[in-house]
Amino acid sequence: MGIIILRFGELHAGNLKVHFIDVKQGDAILIQYEGENYLIDSGKNLSSNKLINYVDSVGVTTLNACLITHPDFDHYGEFEDLIESGLFNIEKFIRNKNISTNVSYIRLTNLLQTENILVDSVDHENDLNWSMTTDILSPNYDNGFSGMNNNSIVIKMSLGEIDFLLTGDSVEDNNQYLLDTYDLDAEVLKVSHHGGLNGTSETFAAEVSPIVSVISSGNNSYGHPSQTVIGLLQDVGSLIYSTADDWNTWWINGGNGSDDISLDDDILVETDGENIWVNDELVWSSFAIDEEYAGNAFLNVSPNPFKNSVAIQYSVKQSGNVKIDMYDLRGRLVKRLLNEHKNTGSHEVEWSAEGMRSGIYFCRFVHGNKEEVRKIVLIK
Structure with a gap:
């Protein structure tokens, strides 16, 4: 007789590894799978060189692609130092088609040209061709959305039964487009816009219904993360993880104390396509179903x-x-x-x-x- 069982897999080198790196008020995600390494965003250029040291510490020597979800400084600011460190062979940069006139962004663009690093500009019609299944959901420039956040690169990444939704800083208009256009159901959600109120609605949280939600934020004056957003994610039963350093930072920014929330600084999410581990703890196993x-x-x-x-x-x-x-x-x-x-x-x-x-x-x-x-x- 067929029964439902939990497949308790084991951590092993072949897992898809997604590192949500604590870069304070910013985003930086390192993805590792089948010997390839991809870096999505970099956070600001912190004096501690946190991003560079972290990527180096996990044995990365080649970055097969670096991706900037949108040209806001807290998403690209550390890339210049990362390139100039000379520690990594960077094969290409990927960005959306928005151009920033910020001096730091222009300087990064010039550095990429000087270093002869290939740059691809993408939207929803392009493919990443990474070693796991990846789909670019946005931006769709036919929508005519204004603002950097509404044109963030949003990616749905899949391995086996496990989907990741990586949202950049996508906000209201683009989120509604995503809801109207795609199946957003995902087991792991990178919460949009550092947990800001305009990045996650009740409908969005319910449609994604994530098992694991990761909020990347630090001490800030924007009210990130929003306590309303935290509540919406708790309402759908999601396990919430934050890169915030401590409870004091979390409370200042609108969070609250809860058994459903873990403040872990750097957060490593791993999957073999059936199970999910967060910082080496098994938090989810797929049901084995006789189909x-x-x-x-x-x-x-x-x-x-x-x-x-x-x-x-x-x-x-x-x-x-x-x-x-x-x-x-x-x-x-x-x-x-x-x-x-x-x-x-x-x-x-x-x-x-x-x-x-x-x-x-x-x-x-x-x-x-x-x-x-x-x-x-x-x-x-």
Whole structure:
């Protein structure tokens, strides 16, 4: 009989590694997979050379691509020092088609020319051709959005069952375009605009429904991260990680103390395509589901997301025992809704989530030796 199990994989060198580097109020993401290294954004040019030292410390000698999501200084400011350090062979730079007149950006552009580093300008129609599946979702310049943030390069990156949504500083207009155009469901979210209020709406959080959310921010005067955004991510059950240095910095910027939030400075997210580790701790394992289904039943859950209760509708084409169980994000059984003989026909059972926390749950339906699973989101 097919059953739901958790595949507890092991950390190994072949995992996709995504390093969210603490560069204070800025973004810097190092991606490593199959011997290749990609650096998305750099943060500002900190006197501590944090980015350079970090990338060097994990054994990187070649950067197959450096990508600037948009020309704001807290996303490109350290690239000049990184190039001039001479520690890394940089194969190419990737940027969007927005040009900044900032002196530091012009200086970086001139340095790339001097060093004969290839520069590609991209939008949603281009491919990155990286060693894992990557799709550029934006910018789409046909939208005519103004402002640097609304033209951020947004990437959806996938390995096996695990998707990453890397949002740069994408804000309201571009986020609505993304919602209208793409399937944004992802297990790992780089929270847009350092957790700013204009980077994540209730609809956006629900559509992505991330298992892991990473906020890259430091001490600032912008109110990043927004406590509202933190609440929206908690409402969909996401585990929240921040590059903030300490709780004092987090509280000053609008955060709050919670068991759902980890302040870890540098954050390493790894996956083998089925499991997710954060800083070497296993936080998620995909359900192993018998996908071969003979057509003896049909399962639907509605509404999804839901607030108080959800209707689970199913059809049985051959009478027999039916079992319906609810599991939480970690694969723990939280409620057995049904375990009895059912005759041929359509049936419905309701799950009242009173007393349950907001978050991601799984409805498991078993009929005979076949099963189906549906992911559902509880928002209170």
